[in-house]
Amino acid sequence: MRRRLAPLALLAAPAAQAAPVPKPPAVKACSTAATSLAVDRVRRPVNHLLLTLTNDGKRPCYAYGAPTVVFDDEPAVTGILQDSVPQAVVTLEPGDSAYAAIGLSSPGGPRGRTVHHVSSWLANRKLQAVGDPATLALPKPTHVDDSAFVTYWQSTPDLALTW
Template structure:
């Protein structure tokens, strides 16, 4: 993951609690790279990883140097047992859905974000608006 840079931005109104996030990965290397599936997000003490929104599945993006891909993340679905944090561990998946993943890298969030069992993430896509469409009505 050395040739990739990650960021997270809030898609909520300024002054409102952060619930809707856009995760962005930028290819900072000199070669093309492919992203598979979705960002695997699992907190150290969580029983399960954040659930993917199946309807958001798209073709795996291939990023040329300097290109970006996005995934949308809904932090809280209004359920109980929230976990407040300002970072999230992200792992990248390989071409085999049950295969090896990269080690997690901690992504800084835009402030303190509450997560709960209703959290959801989309598949990677090169269109940020497409990714956000799946979480903005939640």
Template structure:
């Protein structure tokens, strides 16, 4: 996949910068357990909330396209399956193994980190194709979580199962995490 950040800024499209790739199931073991955490994971009042880790989360991807058609618009959902609050930073870091760069983020979707209490969900929207080159077809995508600093890892990657075979190209884009699925999708549905 070519670098999606180059030449992507135009007045009729949201601005993008490089971002990571998506992953899979809640029970997956991250390849890198290090990462930033916001402090102590204690339960007392005033205890700092730590960065979310894949071990306490469930992941899914659903198509937002018409049934039977090709899949271009995806909604990524993460659910806190643990027993403590955690912070979900930045956006899903989605990068295929042989790609030169991660999938670009839509900067206009930037929001504050999402605090996920047990059982709560957060969303990111993923546009698989932007009508460009270097098409890559797959039914999974590697997803890593980020720490407070863009590009820092809070664990992962996990292989996220996609709803069938999806074609990606170097125009793929992803949004920041948010608690409103409709808000995330607003950034990709017109593309």
């Protein structure tokens, strides 16, 4: 005798309404409007300053390239030390910091001058200086010569100061 099986009724649960997944906000270049800059003398290496960029905003931002640095409104921009290129762009979550070293002078280098403040611009993705500069008073006395340089942004002070 053959058994007849009744067709199974599939009970379909009502389709769950999929909530739209919010896209995370796009990470933008850090700007002086949502960050703060500080400059401090360091014990080692000698003739160096440490520039600290802190994200004071509510969203992450990218510290692209190197800061543009000008001493005392001079017409020349301080050169970037190319050997300091990091492996990746430094991403700053709110409250995080990035660091760049400023080499002031070389022993036996060209005759220098005393400077009183530094102005610094941040860069966009195309590594162009953008926005308004932050102008910071320098520790007294600060001596700089034509061998001065700035490093790319780094994720720790130690990485910035190894150059």
